[in-house]
Amino acid sequence: xxxxxxxxxxxxxxxxxxxxxxxxxxxxxxxxxxxxxxxxxxxxxxxxxxxxxxxxxxxxxxxxxxxxxxxxxxxxxxxxxxxxxxxxxxxxxxxxxxxxxxxxxxxxxxxxxxxxxxxxxxxxxxxxxxxxxxxxxxxxxxxxxxxxxxxxxxxxxxxxxxxxxxxxxxxxxxxxxxxxxxxxxxxxxxxxxxxxxxxxxxxxxxxxxxxxxxxxxxxxxxxxxxxxxxxxxxxxxxxxxxxxxxxxxxxxxxxxxxxxxxxxxxxxxxxxxxxxxxxxxxxxxxxxxxxxxxxxxxxxxxxxxxxxxxxxxxxxxxxxxxxxxxxxxxxxxxxxxxxxxxxxxxxxxxxxxxxxxxxxxxxxxxxxxxxxxxxxxxxxxxxxxxxxxxxxxxxxxxxx
Numbered sequence: 001x002x003x004x005x006x007x008x009x010x011x012x013x014x015x016x017x018x019x020x021x022x023x024x025x026x027x028x029x030x031x032x033x034x035x036x037x038x039x040x041x042x043x044x045x046x047x048x049x050x051x052x053x054x055x056x057x058x059x060x061x062x063x064x065x066x067x068x069x070x071x072x073x074x075x076x077x078x079x080x081x082x083x084x085x086x087x088x089x090x091x092x093x094x095x096x097x098x099x100x101x102x103x104x105x106x107x108x109x110x111x112x113x114x115x116x117x118x119x120x121x122x123x124x125x126x127x128x129x130x131x132x133x134x135x136x137x138x139x140x141x142x143x144x145x146x147x148x149x150x151x152x153x154x155x156x157x158x159x160x161x162x163x164x165x166x167x168x169x170x171x172x173x174x175x176x177x178x179x180x181x182x183x184x185x186x187x188x189x190x191x192x193x194x195x196x197x198x199x200x201x202x203x204x205x206x207x208x209x210x211x212x213x214x215x216x217x218x219x220x221x222x223x224x225x226x227x228x229x230x231x232x233x234x235x236x237x238x239x240x241x242x243x244x245x246x247x248x249x250x251x252x253x254x255x256x257x258x259x260x261x262x263x264x265x266x267x268x269x270x271x272x273x274x275x276x277x278x279x280x281x282x283x284x285x286x287x288x289x290x291x292x293x294x295x296x297x298x299x300x301x302x303x304x305x306x307x308x309x310x311x312x313x314x315x316x317x318x319x320x321x322x323x324x325x326x327x328x329x330x331x332x333x334x335x336x337x338x339x340x341x342x343x344x345x346x347x348x349x350x351x352x353x354x355x356x357x358x359x360x361x362x363x364x365x366x367x368x369x370x371x372x373x374x375x376x377x378x379x380x381x382x383x384x385x386x387x388x389x390x391x392x393x394x395x396x397x398x399x400x
Contacts, residue, residue, distance in 0.1 A: 001107040001125045012132045013100045028089040032145035038083045046135045047096040048072035126187040133365035140363040143262045159267035160256030164213025168206035171316040175202045182372040190340040192372040202394035205311045208319045209387040213270035229287040234280030247276030247382045273387040275323040279379035282326045282388035299393045302328035305356040312371045323387035327356040331376040361385035
């Protein structure tokens, strides 16, 4: 394992522990959202994954991993039960720190690990590093949920958000065959492989995602009340949860909208991407744009993940990495997919219930920021840092 990769793993270990140490022990054990675990669980899950892959699977030593398997892997226990059975945070930190140190020692010492294909080109270390990065981002998402519950409800917005015109600068990409996926990239997940040649029709893509100001226009135009904008599933979700705004937006007593972030309350920058919307909301927004415009934005749809990757590789879009971007397609494996490290680590999300996400959020670690990286979420997920970018029919008819 290279010193750079080793240093990144050590840094992520330290960041997780520092985060836990900065939060009251009672809050470390709490679940602040039904789709999220506790801070303690995410930290312990990261320790367990290293035990599972570095010791149990690689060195056939399951002594430690089997002791905690029922607490950190899918089994008969619910997530709530797993979280409730964890020891206090200081015990978890002591346990995890000792295991972290031993794993860093083994990874830094070639003779301490067997010669195994998983270790070629540091592929397993990259896998573990990126799993820790994803867990750290989940911990930050949980802190944002904590801020929602602890906000000052008497807050008065000094810079209330104003609605913005739903229009975008776009770039047109002509039909053709294009490469999608990772190539010669040791850190690539199995769902980025193998690289594919895909055929795409011509399309126009918005250079920027939907902004806070543009989304407010949708809200003020009764977008949440107009049932014709919503799919059947979207309406069921809307009526069940009664959502009427993005997850991290709140309104003061005068009607001004503001944002609740990890570090507290702030104004909503009008031109920043809207975040905390479900796939259903993204779809309804597209329908609203397509109906209100009779010109260049007619036919607006959510981007396909291949369109996003191509646009990023050719450098025609901006504001990537501010929020995860919903895609219009279901999450899937590429043809000739090969699981890594094995089936149990890669197939958990592959069914028709999930949609692809591309890009990154403000809390995503650098090692996950690449054009081929693929994430996923349920269409009902409203708590993640998710936005939407639109695509439109081409202005020109290209000949093949």
